[in-house]
Each structure stands twice: as C-alpha cells, then as structure tokens.
Amino acid sequence: MNSNELLKNWYVTNFKTFEDNLNGESKSKFHQVRKDALSKFRELDFPTLKDEDWRYTNISPMLNYNFRQPARVKIKNEQIEKFLFDKKDFITLVFVNGYYDETLSSIPKEVKGLTIKNLSTAIKENFNITEKYLARFALYNTNIFTALSTAFLKEGAFILVEKNSVIEKPIQILYVTATGENVITNPRNLFVVEENAQVKIVEIHKSLEENLNFTNTVTEVIVDNNAVVEHIKLQDENLRSFHVSRLEVDLEKSSNYSSYNVSIGAAISRNDSNARFNDEGGECTLNGLYLTQGEQLVDNHTMIDHAKPHCNSHELYKGVMNDKSRAVFNGKVLVRKDAQKTNAFQENKNILLSEEAIVDTKPQLEIFADDVKCSHGATIGQLSKDALFYLRSRGFGEEFARTTLIYAFASDVVHSISIPEVRDRLEAMLAEKLLKQKETVSLITE
Amino acid sequence: MSTEVNEIEELANREYKYGFVTDVETESAPKGLNEDIIRLISTKKEEPEWMLEWRLKAYRHWLKMTEPTWQNVNYPPIDYQDAIYYSAPKMKKVLNSLDEVDPEVLKTFEKLGIPLEEQKILSGVAVDAVFDSVSVATTFKAKLAEEGVIFCSMSDAIKEHPELVKQYIGSVVPYTDNFFAALNSAVFTDGSFVYIPKGVRCPMELSTYFRINAANTGQFERTLIIAEEGSYVSYLEGCTAPQRDENQLHAAIVELVTHDNAEIKYSTIQNWYAGDVNGVGGIYNFVTKRGLCKGINSKISWTQVETGSSITWKYPSCILQGDNSIGEFYSVAVTNNKQQADTGTKMIHLGKNTRSTIVSKGISAGRSNNSYRGLVKINKKASGARNFSQCDSLLIGDQCGAHTFPYLEVNNPTAIVEHEATTSKIGADQIFYLNQRGLATEDAVNMIVNGYCKEVFNVLPMEFAVEAQKLLSVSLEGSVG
Numbered sequence: 001m002n003s004n005e006l007l008k009n010w011y012v013t014n015f016k017t018f019e020d021n022l023n024g025e026s027k028s029k030f031h032q033v034r035k036d037a038l039s040k041f042r043e044l045d046f047p048t049l050k051d052e053d054w055r056y057t058n059i060s061p062m063l064n065y066n067f068r069q070p071a072r073v074k075i076k077n078e079q080i081e082k083f084l085f086d087k088k089d090f091i092t093l094v095f096v097n098g099y100y101d102e103t104l105s106s107i108p109k110e111v112k113g114l115t116i117k118n119l120s121t122a123i124k125e126n127f128n129i130t131e132k133y134l135a136r137f138a139l140y141n142t143n144i145f146t147a148l149s150t151a152f153l154k155e156g157a158f159i160l161v162e163k164n165s166v167i168e169k170p171i172q173i174l175y176v177t178a179t180g181e182n183v184i185t186n187p188r189n190l191f192v193v194e195e196n197a198q199v200k201i202v203e204i205h206k207s208l209e210e211n212l213n214f215t216n217t218v219t220e221v222i223v224d225n226n227a228v229v230e231h232i233k234l235q236d237e238n239l240r241s242f243h244v245s246r247l248e249v250d251l252e253k254s255s256n257y258s259s260y261n262v263s264i265g266a267a268i269s270r271n272d273s274n275a276r277f278n279d280e281g282g283e284c285t286l287n288g289l290y291l292t293q294g295e296q297l298v299d300n301h302t303m304i305d306h307a308k309p310h311c312n313s314h315e316l317y318k319g320v321m322n323d324k325s326r327a328v329f330n331g332k333v334l335v336r337k338d339a340q341k342t343n344a345f346q347e348n349k350n351i352l353l354s355e356e357a358i359v360d361t362k363p364q365l366e367i368f369a370d371d372v373k374c375s376h377g378a379t380i381g382q383l384s385k386d387a388l389f390y391l392r393s394r395g396f397g398e399e400f401a402r403t404t405l406i407y408a409f410a411s412d413v414v415h416s417i418s419i420p421e422v423r424d425r426l427e428a429m430l431a432e433k434l435l436k437q438k439e440t441v442s443l444i445t446e
Numbered sequence: 447m448s449t450e451v452n453e454i455e456e457l458a459n460r461e462y463k464y465g466f467v468t469d470v471e472t473e474s475a476p477k478g479l480n481e482d483i484i485r486l487i488s489t490k491k492e493e494p495e496w497m498l499e500w501r502l503k504a505y506r507h508w509l510k511m512t513e514p515t516w517q518n519v520n521y522p523p524i525d526y527q528d529a530i531y532y533s534a535p536k537m538k539k540v541l542n543s544l545d546e547v548d549p550e551v552l553k554t555f556e557k558l559g560i561p562l563e564e565q566k567i568l569s570g571v572a573v574d575a576v577f578d579s580v581s582v583a584t585t586f587k588a589k590l591a592e593e594g595v596i597f598c599s600m601s602d603a604i605k606e607h608p609e610l611v612k613q614y615i616g617s618v619v620p621y622t623d624n625f626f627a628a629l630n631s632a633v634f635t636d637g638s639f640v641y642i643p644k645g646v647r648c649p650m651e652l653s654t655y656f657r658i659n660a661a662n663t664g665q666f667e668r669t670l671i672i673a674e675e676g677s678y679v680s681y682l683e684g685c686t687a688p689q690r691d692e693n694q695l696h697a698a699i700v701e702l703v704t705h706d707n708a709e710i711k712y713s714t715i716q717n718w719y720a721g722d723v724n725g726v727g728g729i730y731n732f733v734t735k736r737g738l739c740k741g742i743n744s745k746i747s748w749t750q751v752e753t754g755s756s757i758t759w760k761y762p763s764c765i766l767q768g769d770n771s772i773g774e775f776y777s778v779a780v781t782n783n784k785q786q787a788d789t790g791t792k793m794i795h796l797g798k799n800t801r802s803t804i805v806s807k808g809i810s811a812g813r814s815n816n817s818y819r820g821l822v823k824i825n826k827k828a829s830g831a832r833n834f835s836q837c838d839s840l841l842i843g844d845q846c847g848a849h850t851f852p853y854l855e856v857n858n859p860t861a862i863v864e865h866e867a868t869t870s871k872i873g874a875d876q877i878f879y880l881n882q883r884g885l886a887t888e889d890a891v892n893m894i895v896n897g898y899c900k901e902v903f904n905v906l907p908m909e910f911a912v913e914a915q916k917l918l919s920v921s922l923e924g925s926v927g
Binding site: 052056337338340350352353354355356357358359360361362363364365366367368369370371372373374375376377378379380381382 | 516824826839841842843844845846847848849850851852853854855856857858859860861862863864865866867868869870871
C-alpha cells in the first residue's frame with residue numbers, strides 16, 4: 001500500500017468517528033450524499049504534477065500530514081475582533097475550528113427576507129432548499145478535495161435571500177482556526193439568492209496561531225433571475241497552512257455576480273473559481289489579487305462557462321510575487337456552441353519583485369460559437385521605467401516610487417468593491433504589506 | 447442566407463485540387479516495423495555502421511514510449527505495423543540532369559504548377575525535389591558549391607559529409623524527445639541537408655517540395671540545416687499530396703542550428719490532402735520542428751501557412767541559447783470541414799537579452815477545430831528577455847471551434863512577457879461594405895481574411911506569399927457565415 005492509499009485510509013477511518021458524532025443526523029437523507037462522496041474519495045487519487053490542472057502546483061507537502069478532525073474550542077471576542085468589521089454594521093457569522101460559534105456571531109433578530117444560519121441546522125430546518133442545491137453544483141465525482149469536503153460536510157454558512165429582498169447590511173463570515181496542530185477544517189457555504197434579491201457577502205479566513213492547518217472549503221452560490229451578489233473572499237491564514245478552496249456559481253437569467261478573491265496567506269493555496277451561465281443576459285465578474293512572499297505558492301484556477309447566449313464576463317487577476325514565492329494562474333473561458341453574442345474578457349497581470357520568484361500563467365480560450373467577442377491578455381514584467389522616472393523626478397525616493405507603483409498596480413483590483421469598509425481595509429492592508437515604513441503607509445492611504 | 451449555405455456546401459464539396467496519383471513503379475519494403483526493416487532501410491541507403499546503430503537505439507527507445515494523448519485532436523489509433531516504412535521510386539542509374547528524371551514524375555510537378563524547368567529559369571530557386579522519400583533531382587548544385595554551400599538529400603549527406611551529420615543529427619531533437627521523434631529517428635528515409643559555411647549569405651532561396659505518393663507509405667523526412675558563424679539562409683518547404691482513402695502519417699523532424707550572428711529563415715506552406723468533407727482520409731501531420739540559436743546574436747525565424755492535412759499537430763520551436771538571440775514564429779493555420787489543428791510554438795529563453803515574437807492567426811470554418819498551443823519559458827538566467835505573443839482566431843460559421851492554450855512560465859524578474867489573444871468573426875458590416883462596392887461575398891471574405899493574415903504573409907518570401915494567398919482562398923472559398 002503506497003503512501004497515497006495510507007493517507008486516504010486515514011481519512012476513511014476518521015469518517016467513522018465523524019459519523020458517530022453526528023448525533024443521529026447520520027440517519028438523515030442527506031447522509032447518503034456524504035457516503036457517496038466518501039466512496040468517490042476512495043476512488044480518486046490526489047493530483048500530481050502529471051495532471052494538467054495541477055502541473056505547476058506540487059501538493060506533495062500537503063500529503064505529508066495526517067490532518068485530524070478539529071476539537072471544539074472556546075475563544076474570546078477580543079481575540080478575533082481585529083479580523084472582523086464592526087459588528088454594528090455587518091451581520092456576523094463566526095466559525096472557530098470549523099464549528100459555528102453562536103456567542104461570537106451576531107445575527108439581528110429579524111431581517112426581512114433573510115435566512116442565515118449554520119448549514120448543519122439548515123440541513124434539518126430548510127431541507128427543501130438544501131436538498132435542491134447542496135452538493136449539486138460543486139460536483140465531487142472528479143475532484144478529490146471536493147469529495148473530501150462533501151464527505152465531512154457539516155458546518156458552514158447557509159444564506160437564503162428571499163425573492164425581492166434587498167439586504168442592506170453586508171454579511172461577514174469569519175473562519176478562524178484556533179488551537180491544535182495538523183487540523184483539517186471543511187467549511188462549507190451555500191448561498192441561495194432568489195429572484196430580484198440582492199446581497200453582499202464577505203468571507204474571511206484567518207488563523208489565530210501559527211499551527212500548520214489545512215482548510216478545505218467549498219462554496220456554492222445560486223444567483224436566481226435578476227439577482228445581484230457581491231462576494232469577497234479574503235484568505236489570510238498563517239504562512240505554514242494549506243488552503244484549498246472551490247467556488248461554484250450558478251447564474252440564472254439576467255443575474256449579476258461579482259467575486260473578489262484576495263489571497264495573501266497560506267504556504268500553499270489553491271482556488272478553483274467556476275461560474276456557469278445557465279440562462280441569458282447574465283453578468284459575471286471574477287477579480288483576484290495575490291501577494292506572495294517567502295516560499296508561498298498560490299494557484300488560481302478560474303473557469304467561466306458561457307453555456308447560454310448574451311452573457312458578459314470580466315476577469316482581472318493581478319499578482320505581486322516576492323522572494324522565492326510562486327504564482328500560478330489558469331483562466332479558462334468556454335463559449336459553448338450557440339452561446340452567441342458572448343462577450344468575455346480576461347486579463348492576468350503579474351509583477352516579479354525578486355530573482356527567484358516564479359510565475360506560470362495559462363489563459364485559455366475555448367470557443368465553439370462564432371458571433372462572440374473574446375479576448376485574453378497576460379503580462380509578466382516589472383514596473384514601467386517611465387513611471388518610475390516620473391515619480392523620481394518629482395522627488396520620490398527610489399524605494400518609495402517603486403512601492404507606490406506596486407500599490408497602485410495591486411489596489412486596482414479591489415477598487416470596485418462596493419462596501420467602503422471592506423475596500424478601505426483591503427487597501428490599507430495592501431499598503432502595509434507592500435510598504436515597509438509606517439509613515440509612507442499613512443501617506444498613501446490618506 | 448440559404449443561398450449562402452448552398453454556396454458553402456457546394457464549395458465544401460469541391461474536390462481536392464491537387465488530388466491525383468502518379469503512376470510510378472515503386473520499390474517498397476514489406477509492411478511493418480522491426481529491427482530488420484530498419485537494417486533494410488540502412489542497407490538500401492548504404493549507410494555507415496554508426497547511423498544504423500543510432501537508428502536502432504532510437505527504435506529500442508521508441509518501443510518503451512507510449513503515444514501522447516494530451517493534444518486537442520482526435521484520431522483513430524494508428525497501427526504502426528500496418529505501414530510501409532520504405533519505398534523509393536525505382537531508378538536505374540544516378541541522374542545528372544532533369545532529362546533523365548522519370549517523365550511521370552515531371553508531369554506530377556507540372557500539374558502542381560511547379561515544373562522544375564520553370565523553377566530553374568524563372569525563380570532562381572534550387573529545388574531538391576523529394577519524391578517518395580528519395581531525391582530525384584537537385585538543381586543549382588554547382589552554383590551553391592561555388593559558395594561552399596552544401597545542399598543535398600539527407601542520405602547523400604550521410605555518405606558524403608558523415609562528420610557534419612554525426613555532429614549535429616539529434617543535437618536539437620534527440621531521439622528521446624518524443625514518441626514521433628523516436629519513430630522518425632529509427633526509420634527516417636530522407637530529407638534535406640543544408641550547410642552554410644562561415645560568413646556566407648546563401649545566394650538563393652533553397653526549396654524542397656515534398657510529395658507523398660505510393661499508398662500506405664508514411665513519410666519520415668529529416669531535415670537538418672546548419673548555419674555557421676555570420677551566415678544566412680532562407681529555406682522554403684512546401685507540400686501537396688494526392689487524394690487517398692487511408693490516413694497517412696507524416697512524422698518529420700526539422701533541426702536548425704545557428705552559430706554566432708547567423709540567421710535561418712524557414713518558411714513552410716503545408717497543403718497536404720485534408721480528407722473529404724467528413725474528414726475521411728487526409729494526412730496526419732505530426733512534425734517536430736526545432737531550432738537552436740546556439741551563438742550570440744543568432745536568429746531563427748519560422749513562418750508557416752498551414753491549410754492542409756486532416757490533422758496538423760506541430761510546434762516549431764526556438765531554443766534561444768546564445769545571448770541576444772532572436773526567435774520568431776509567424777503562423778496562419780486554416781481549418782475547414784472536419785480538419786483539426788493543434789499548432790503553435792515554444793520559445794525557450796536561456797541566454798541574456800533574448801527576444802521572441804509570436805504572431806499566430808487561426809481561421810476555423812466548417813466543422814473544424816483550431817487550437818493554438820504555445821509555451822514561452824523564461825529561464826532563471828535569461829535576464830532582460832522579452833517576448834510578445836499575439837494569437838488571434840477567426841471563426842467562420844457556428845459549427846467550428848477555436849481554442850487557445852498559451853503557457854507562460856517566467857522565472858526571471860527582468861523579463862517582460864506579453865500575451866494577447868482575441869477571437870472574433872467576420873462582421874456582417876464588413877461584408878456589407880464590400881458588397882456595396884461591388885464585390886461578391888466570397889471575394890469580400892477572401893479580402894478580409896487576407897488582410898487578417900497580412901502580418902504573416904508579409905514575412906513570407908515573395909514566391910510563397912503569392913502561393914499562400916491562392917491557397918487560402920481555395921481553402922476558404924464560400925465559407926461565409
């Protein structure tokens with residue numbers, strides 16, 4: 001038995017314990033899905049560099065650990081306050097080590113048209129919805145990480161926005177890993193936004209300590225006719241951890257979905273963001289930003305499936321790589337037969353700051369319809385000499401001119417976020433990451 | 447609209463213009479592939495011992511390899527034992543002039559519009575005509591010899607210049623490179639050999655017309671071009687093939703080497719038989735082409751116009767090893783009916799200040815699939831490297847597909863790599879504009895497509911540019927969407 005098999009067996013054995021702790025829920029109808037996912041997990045293999053989708057991302061360091069199921073821990077509000085936006089202005093869900101923490105969360109008594117709760121509660125109370133959507137979009141039969149997530153599916157955020165409801169307050173979801181080394185969490189989100197409804201969601205992944213953990217998250221978003229969703233994901237886990245994330249978006253008629261995916265933390269992180277137009281007139285924006293240092297590896301895979309005509313998609317992914325870090329981008333746009341009048345634009349821009357940083361990018365178009373406008377562009381380079389000269393001629397020091405330009409390059413991605421607090425926080429964070437001197441931080445952000 | 451559709455169908459049904467079979471007696475080896483066949487090929491060609499050893503090593507390596515499956519093309523599995531690996535027109539003696547060439551062969555060339563005599567007189571192009579794997583006529587040898595240029599068939603080169611062949615063969619494409627390269631190395635029967643000595647600018651454009659004849663014969667050409675310090679050569683390769691029912695495999699290898707300050711310009715027009723409307727028959731064009739810019743300031747430029755073959759699968763590449771070396775790739779790939787193309791280039795930047803340009807124009811019509819697949823790799827030590835890539839796709843009709851798979855791997859912070867790709871169709875307004883000015887829809891499409899490909903045609907040698915435009919209109923006639 002090779003190590004791959006041993007590792008899979010480890011999770012299969014853990015599943016038994018997991019099952020026993022479900023407290024009778026294992027008799028529910030949904031449990032069959034978990035069992036199916038587990039059997040798929042057994043059949044599938046962990047990807048290697050020989051798999052085209054993983055050819056630049058070596059996950060073997062992740063396979064050296066037997067990640068354990070997390071323990072429930074209590075943490076204080078002060079410990080996580082800094083990760084969160086003001087609870088007065090946001091509807092807040094907090095998960096510690098993957099478990100919903102009611103005391104740290106803050107959900108207003110009644111928001112018209114909004115159902116927000118822990119997914120495990122929703123599986124019981126909102127069975128019709130979960131039955132219809134959960135694990136229906138993030139298919140687990142080909143992706144081993146999704147299979148693993150689905151087998152251990154228990155807690156996560158469930159958001160249902162009813163027809164014609166506009167949720168004014170943005171929702172923030174914090175996933176924080178606390179004590180415990182080599183712990184795996186499988187946060188699972190299901191967002192269902194019904195006809196003409198609107199919602200803004202911020203998802204934050206943080207670690208409280210420097211433990212080596214593994215976050216394997218899956219999110220499914222259903223955007224019904226004319227609905228509008230803005231979804232921001234900030235991944236800022238500690239630099240020892242591993243993060244694997246999958247996003248599946250289903251866009252119905254004339255719906256609008258925009259995603260901002262910011263990756264700063266984790267030793268190895270991999271994001272699969274997939275959107276599919278299931279009806280005409282949809283609009284989809286996938287934006288991403290990755291900043292890496294040390295020996296980090298960040299891998300972003302996006303796929304936009306233009307299955308129906310008259311849809312627009314926009315993609316902008318930008319990255320700044322320092323030290324020995326490595327970034328991978330793979331953006332796929334698929335325009336199916338008969339998806340006429342499609343507009344699809346994709347851009348990937350990278351800046352390498354050091355000798356040993358590496359970028360591998362593969363923007364990919366697959367087009368089967370003729371009346372379309374599709375373009376993609378990818379650039380890898382450095383700061384423009386002219387721009388640097390301009391700033392220096394105006395009295396900027398070399399270092400400061402350089403960081404100012406990098407900041408301008410990176411902040412471009414988050415500019416169009418519509419929640420001012422989130423935008424400001426991200427911009428400040430960027431400035432802090434990029435500029436070493438504190439005084440310059442305030443100079444720029446002011 | 448319906449008249450247009452009819453027009454499309456009518457034109458799509460048009461028979462392959464160059465589809466005819468020359469009736470020349472051929473001497474063939476028995477079907478199948480084994481060490482004995484390789485020994486037979488080697489003996490027939492009167493090769494030295496080391497060549498045979500090399501072939502056998504390649505064959506033994508090939509046996510260990512499996513056929514690749516990652517490509518975006520589909521074809522039924524090839525039975526490598528069901529092909530003939532050696533066939534040569536029967537010749538009674540060594541030929542000195544064109545008069546001695548089999549009149550049937552000459553007639554074939556005449557039908558193709560490239561009679562040797564005319565070529566000789568009008569274009570000043572030396573022609574090394576490969577007719578079923580064996581060179582039948584070589585012209586302008588004397589003039590080239592004056593300059594010290596060696597331009598001969600590969601088999602002659604092995605006999606006459608073994609030291610050069612031994613030094614360079616497999617140095618750019620080793621037999622371990624890929625499945626088809628190994629196969630070719632084992633069984634290659636002919637091809638061209640060019641050697642340009644130091645400081646010589648080749649006085650004429652060198653050209654080889656390949657032609658597949660004799661049913662069931664795979665063509666395994668091997669071309670090797672060496673440009674010594676400060677030399678220049680422009681090499682043209684063009685092909686047409688007669689109609690066949692069975693698929694024919696064409697797995698050639700082209701190796702280019704440029705030393706300091708040398709330049710090789712390699713142009714291809716490929717118009718093998720593309721199969722009928724349903725994609726039956728047609729050539730499989732699986733070729734490994736690679737150039738090594740070995741010296742400083744050297745340059746290799748690939749230009750290709752691909753209109754034929756049922757499957758085109760090749761990536762003419764440049765390894766930019768010398769500092770300041772330049773690699774270029776200009777390509778027009780047209781697919782119609784059920785043709786498939788998966789083509790592009792690889793630019794491997796190893797030396798400092800190396801530059802590469804990629805311009806790829808894909809045109810898909812009918813029910814065809816056209817893919818661009820390219821790799822730009824900037825090595826850690828290639829500081830100051832620069833790449834610009836542009837790959838555009840044009841779709842004609844709603845049954846076809848266009849795909850782009852660019853791979854950019856950058857390992858050096860001083861590199862600047864840019865990639866752009868667009869996909870579009872011929873606008874109804876553009877057609878209307880030209881219709882309005884009295885051009886028939888078909889001519890309008892031709893004009894627009896020619897304009898679209900202009901960037902590539904501009905870098906083709908004159909004689910080829912004319913032929914390319916003609917080919918393009920033949921391949922695309924009537925496919926107005």
